[in-house]
Amino acid sequence: xxxxxxxxxxxxxxxxxxxxxxxxxxxxxxxxxxxxxxxxxxxxxxxxxxxxxxxxxxxxxxxxxxxxxxxxxxxxxxxxxxxxxxxxxxxxxxxxxxxxxxxxxxxxxxxxxxxxxxxxxxxxxxxxxxxxxxxxxxxxxxxxxxxxxxxxxxxxxxxxxxxxxxxxxxxxxxxxxxxxxxxxxxxxxxxxxxxxxxxxxxxxxxxxxxxxxxxxxxxxxxxxxxxxxxxxxxxxxxxxxxxxxxxxxxxxxxxxxxxxxxxxxxxxxxxxxxxxxxxxxxxxxxxxxxxxxxxxxxxxxxxxxxxxxxxxxxxxxxxxxxxxxxxxxxxxxxxxxxxxxxxx
Amino acid sequence: xxxxxxxxxxxxxxxxxxxxxxxxxxxxxxxxxxxxxxxxxxxxxxxxxxxxxxxxxxxxxxxxxxxxxxxxxxxxxxxxxxxxxxxxxxxxxxxxxxxxxxxxxxxxxxxxxxxxxxxxxxxxxxxxxxxxxxxxxxxxxxxxxxxxxxxxxxxxxxxxxxxxxxxxxxxxxxxxxxxxxxxxxxxxxxxxxxxxxxxxxxxxxxxxxxxxxxxxxxxxxxxxxxxxxxxxxxxxxxxxxxxxxxxxxxxxxxxxxxxxxxxxxxxxxxxxxxxxxxxxxxxxxxx
Numbered sequence: 216x217x218x219x220x221x222x223x224x225x226x227x228x229x230x231x232x233x234x235x236x237x238x239x240x241x242x243x244x245x246x247x248x249x250x251x252x253x254x255x256x257x258x259x260x261x262x263x264x265x266x267x268x269x270x271x272x273x274x275x276x277x278x279x280x281x282x283x284x285x286x287x288x289x290x291x292x293x294x295x296x297x298x299x300x301x302x303x304x305x306x307x308x309x310x311x312x313x314x315x316x317x318x319x320x321x322x323x324x325x326x327x328x329x330x331x332x333x334x335x336x337x338x339x340x341x342x343x344x345x346x347x348x349x350x351x352x353x354x355x356x357x358x359x360x361x362x363x364x365x366x367x368x369x370x371x372x373x374x375x376x377x378x379x380x381x382x383x384x385x386x387x388x389x390x391x392x393x394x395x396x397x398x399x400x401x402x403x404x405x406x407x408x409x410x411x412x413x414x415x416x417x418x419x420x421x422x423x424x425x426x427x428x429x430x431x432x433x434x435x436x437x438x439x440x441x442x443x444x445x446x447x448x449x450x451x452x453x454x455x456x457x458x459x460x461x462x463x464x465x466x467x468x469x470x471x472x473x474x475x476x477x478x479x480x481x482x483x484x485x486x487x488x489x490x491x492x493x494x495x496x497x498x499x500x501x502x503x504x505x506x507x508x509x510x511x512x513x514x515x516x517x518x519x520x521x522x523x524x525x526x527x528x529x530x531x532x533x534x535x536x537x538x539x540x541x542x543x544x545x546x547x548x549x550x551x552x553x554x555x556x557x558x559x
Numbered sequence: 560x561x562x563x564x565x566x567x568x569x570x571x572x573x574x575x576x577x578x579x580x581x582x583x584x585x586x587x588x589x590x591x592x593x594x595x596x597x598x599x600x601x602x603x604x605x606x607x608x609x610x611x612x613x614x615x616x617x618x619x620x621x622x623x624x625x626x627x628x629x630x631x632x633x634x635x636x637x638x639x640x641x642x643x644x645x646x647x648x649x650x651x652x653x654x655x656x657x658x659x660x661x662x663x664x665x666x667x668x669x670x671x672x673x674x675x676x677x678x679x680x681x682x683x684x685x686x687x688x689x690x691x692x693x694x695x696x697x698x699x700x701x702x703x704x705x706x707x708x709x710x711x712x713x714x715x716x717x718x719x720x721x722x723x724x725x726x727x728x729x730x731x732x733x734x735x736x737x738x739x740x741x742x743x744x745x746x747x748x749x750x751x752x753x754x755x756x757x758x759x760x761x762x763x764x765x766x767x768x769x770x771x772x773x774x775x776x777x778x779x780x781x782x783x784x785x786x787x788x789x790x791x792x793x794x795x796x797x798x799x800x801x802x803x804x805x806x807x808x809x810x811x812x813x814x815x816x817x818x819x820x821x822x823x824x825x826x827x828x829x830x831x832x833x834x835x836x837x838x839x840x841x842x843x844x845x846x
Contacts, residue, residue, distance in 0.1 A: 313745035
C-alpha cells in the first residue's frame, strides 16, 4: 500500500509537532521514522492512523485521500508503544476483536474467526498463550499479541509506535529480525517509529530522520551513513567527534588544534568537522596526539588520546597499526565532514 | 494488663509507648467503636423487636409504611440510573480529555458533597416552589414539583450526583485511552468500544459508585425533608417516615423502618467489602 504525505502541519499551542512534512512510502517498503523525542514522529504516525488530525496538508493511502476518513474506516494496523492490549480479554479474544466488531455482513463466521486467530498466534509463535490474559504474559509476548491483533484485520499498512521501546535489549534484538521477516513474508507496507538509530538502520529499507517536526533526510541506511544531509543527521546516527574549525578558500582550518587542513565545499566562515571514532586513522611518528589508554574491544581497539588538552576516543580495527600507551602519533582526519551552520 | 500478643508480634515495633499505654489505647478504640457504632445499630433492632415479630410485621404492612417504602424505591430507581449515566459521561469527559474549564467541572461535581443537604433541598423550593422563580408559571401549567415526587427526585439526584463520577474519574484517568484508541483502529464503533472495552475495564469501580449512590439515595434525609412537605402516604420517604413515626411515639414503627434502612446499609457494606476483596486479590486498584 502506497502512502503519500503532502505538507503536513500540526501545532499544539505554539509548538509545531509537524512543520511541513512531505513523504512518499512505496508499497512493500519498510520505513523507519527516526528522531529524538518531541521531533514529531509519533504525531506523524497518529495522523496517518487517523487518531489525530493535522491542521493542514494531505494524506493519501493507496492513492485515496484520507480527508474525512476516520481511524475506524482506514483499516490500518496500529501497534501502540505499550501495546494497549485489552486487559480484560484473553489473548485470543484480543486478536479476534477486530473481526468480531465488524458489521454482520462483513463478519466472518465464528469458526473462521477462531481459525484465523489460531493461525495468527501460531505465526507469531505464541499459539500456546491463547487463553492467557495480558497481565500473565511477558513484554515480548505482549508485543507479539499486539502485532497479531493489528494483523488480524489484514491491513495493507502497518504502523508501529516504538514497538520495542519497553523491551529489554536481548528480546529487542530477537524481535527486530523476526519483525522484518514477517513484513517481507506478508507483503506489508510498514512504517515504524523509533528513537534508536541502530534499530532503524538495522531494520528499515529507508529511514526518515525527523527534527522539530521537519524531515531532515530520507534515505537508505547506507546512504544516510555515507552522506548525511547535515550535521544533525550526522550526529544523530551514531557517535561522532565534533571539532570546531573555520573555512577559508575552500579549506577547513583547525585554529585551536594542531591538525592539517581539510578540503571542503562549505562557504567561508565558522564551521564544524564531524568524524566517527572509527573513521580516524592513526599514524606513527612524533605527532600532536598522546595515547592515554588502550582497550581491546572485540574486533576493534578503543584508543583514548589527548590532543592539545582535548580528550578523544578512536576505534581502530584490530589489524591496524596501533601506538602504545604514552606514545605520540599523528591523526588522519581526512574522512571528516565539514558542516557550516548556514550550508546547506 | 499485658499487650495484645497477636498485634505486638505481627508488627515491627516502632513505637516508644509502654505496652500498658498501647493496650489502653487499643481498648479505648474498641470501646468507642462499640459505643458509637455497634450499640446504636443494635438498639435499632432491639427496639424494633421489643414487642415481638408480629408488631414488626404489622408496622411493615401498615399502608403509610408501604407507601414510604414504595416511594423510596421509586426515587432511587429514577435517580440512581440517572446519576449512573451522567456520572459515567462526566467521568469519561474529565478522565480522558483536557479542556478549558475541566477543573471547574470537577469542583461543580463535588459541590453537592460540600453543600449542606438542607440547602440542596432549599434551592429547588426557591426555584420551583409556589413563591419561587418558576413556581407561578408551573402552577399555571398545572405542574407540581415541590411537595411532590419530581421534587423528591430532583433533590435526591442533586445530593447523590458526585458518587459515581468521583469513583470513576481517578480510575479512568489512570487507565488512559490507548485501549479505546486501539479499538478504533481495529474498526470498532463508539458503542462497541464503550460496551466491549470501556465498560468492562471500569465495571467494578462503577458498581462501587452505584452502590454508594444508591445507599445515599435511599437514606437521604435533609434535602428530601425540605421538598417533601411531609404528606403522609404521599411524599414521605423511609427516612422521613422514621422521623414522623418517632415523633408520634410509635417506637416499633419507627425502629422497624429504621431497621430496614440499616439492613440496606449492611448489605451495601458487605457488597462493598466483597468488591474490594475481589479487586484487591486481582492486584488491581479500585479507586
